[in-house]
Amino acid sequence: MINMLEVNETNKMIEQDNLDVRTITIGISLFDCIDSNLEKLKSNIYNKITTVAKDLVSVGKEIETMYNIPIVNKRISITPISMIGSAACKTPEDYVELAKTLDEAAAKVNVNFLGGYSAIVSKGMTKQDEIFIRSIPQALKVTNNVCSSVNVGSTKTGINMDAVRLMGDIIKETALVTKDEGSIGCAKLVVLCNAPDDNPFMAGAFHGVSEADAIINVGVSGPGVVKKALEQVRGENFEVLCETIKKTAFKITRVGQLVAKEASKRLNIPFGIIDLSLAPTPAIGDSVADILCEIGLEYAGAPGTTAALALLNDQVKKGGVMASSYVGGLSGAFIPVSEDQGMINSVEQGALTIEKLEAMTCVCSVGLDMIAIPGDTKETTISGIIADEMAIGMINQKTTAVRIIPVIGKGVGDKVEFGGLLGYAPIMPVNQYSCDAFVNRGGRIPAPIHSFKN
Template structure:
């Protein structure tokens, strides 16, 4: 039988340390909705999403109530839209975005992901039209999320797409300038994008997936932080063990919720994403874990090493706790969504260059970072090119979600509210990257892509 210490430990994790299931995301294939006629396609998309995900929120809430574990988000991810919209114009694409928005509202979900294109080698006309529609699509909808994959280790980097995305991110920022450029918070540029990621804004339902699937993303930076705090004299090997054990417990909870959600919704289980996803709440910060390991402030020397240990230990502990692991799995370091990162960036300790180094050893990338509103498109493209190179060369996922805060500069901040948090505007290098970006073309795949 369970002992009281274990029971009280679990309750403390939930009550005081912000343990939760961050998202239960239903992946839905849209391949069977394809139609030359955009209105027919939109009708089928709306019907399919609302039919399959109509009970998602109620089911998630019932599980949360019965098991006593909060399930923060219930979401839907669909097949990348550019793959199922043959020959659609920019206006047609916008109709699709609105159909997704309507479906999300009907289902009561806060985000639907998959307004996406995969252009890591080259772009089709549908890809380009979807990308061109983004400034309007992200302004006119509030729940639709987009991701664009511009590189893979196998294909190299599509620099034309990187150039285009710098321009599009600026346009999205300008289109939503009155709301602190929030459009950019719903747009991620990826290298090696995973096909089963449950986390927004980068979630979509990959081409190798089935008809419908449930993927679950766990969280729990506060639990890891508290576990380390209980061992102030532990050496770093012991710290790694503590993180592993904690990650194991957190992930077991995620697996259990995933199994139960799949059973109740009669949908197959996909993966658990073992991610430490922070929130702006005090005590739910990845930066605080690194500081608990012994850094005065996140961003100082030693940060990359501590993050590398954390990321690796989370995966080691979590892998054994789940039957299938996938998605982004690792530690997330979004600036605006993490109280410790916000403070460190505000104090100037955590810089864009340091964040780039950190992304070489953890999941995702330059995430939710506000930059000055007058940053040129070519500089944004160059930031993307740098970050994406780290992913391509190291055979891992990296991503960029930066927010040029229109009309604002270093010293000010942007506030999105809720889980998206707030971000101090971080300085970028002022020297131009224009010539490099304007060359266009493709950066060839690295030699280690030839593994055949």
């Protein structure tokens, strides 16, 4: 049970420290929508989504009012559409029609984002998978709320380098077709290794094949709360520091548990997981980078940053798993550049580079996230960056991701504005040396030796 002391603490965290429930996400299986007729498939998908998720937004608002807890986003994740559309879609244009249907369904139920315009090709691509992937740029151009992801590797299967090479092209093409909006299409596209089936956060959310017909997953965020707690133990030793983070993470997760259970009951949909991820926003005081500075760094990126982030991530997870029996998704600390004012400050000061961010991704929740790079960056260079990040995930048995934005028409020193939760980003330099011969080899990087555990 949650007592009045916890309620008062929670209210203080909400009012003063930017605590929020970042998202309630309904995962919806579309396997029963499959049909070989495209029009029938579109109708089935629209009807399923708008039926299952019809009360999501209203219930979210009721819970906000009931507990005085902000719920920033209400979202939907679906079965990867490459699986659902393969019988009916013969061309990329056919898949774009499905994307439009998804966007219409999302608009009908008034959710912020819908994730699952996705493919899982970690070991190989079918012809249909490739057709689907080639539809992504146009799909993201003609939709507002659809998010796309492609899983190209895993610890168990290795890295599909053909898919990695293709995704370099796809990201660049997406940037080009949305160049009039700051290449924002790339902000809705992520490349993953070891993608979880139950992630409630965009752009990587999809409803895994091992999930029930529908499920409620909740993502909680509270960088400001953690920073505030650490201010009270400034100068203390690491034991005190770690205990403070762990206890704070416990309290934050309890808020998510409360909201998830209530949403599950009101929507009559099973509760899945709580994803306790310290997901920042552009708001001042809601920054993971600021937590790192409170731990003792002048700027994120300074020597010691990776150690500080590892400490933070581990204590967040230890606190979270004590507060809920079903902690999942990603859970830890996100380090998106454009969505974190502290990260932006570090980049502008020259303290943080892509290479340092890559090192940090070895110990954080996800990977290279919301990083803007020059618009003339070569496709093969983008593929090389993806390959590096996928290798980190594969070897370390963790989820890693790349959400990188080559902003057409902009170079190092410029900025790009995305607005809302996506914030703004300085254009970061990339290594100019070629990796063409490497990414053009084709084939698959084998799984590491420690993957053989059967």
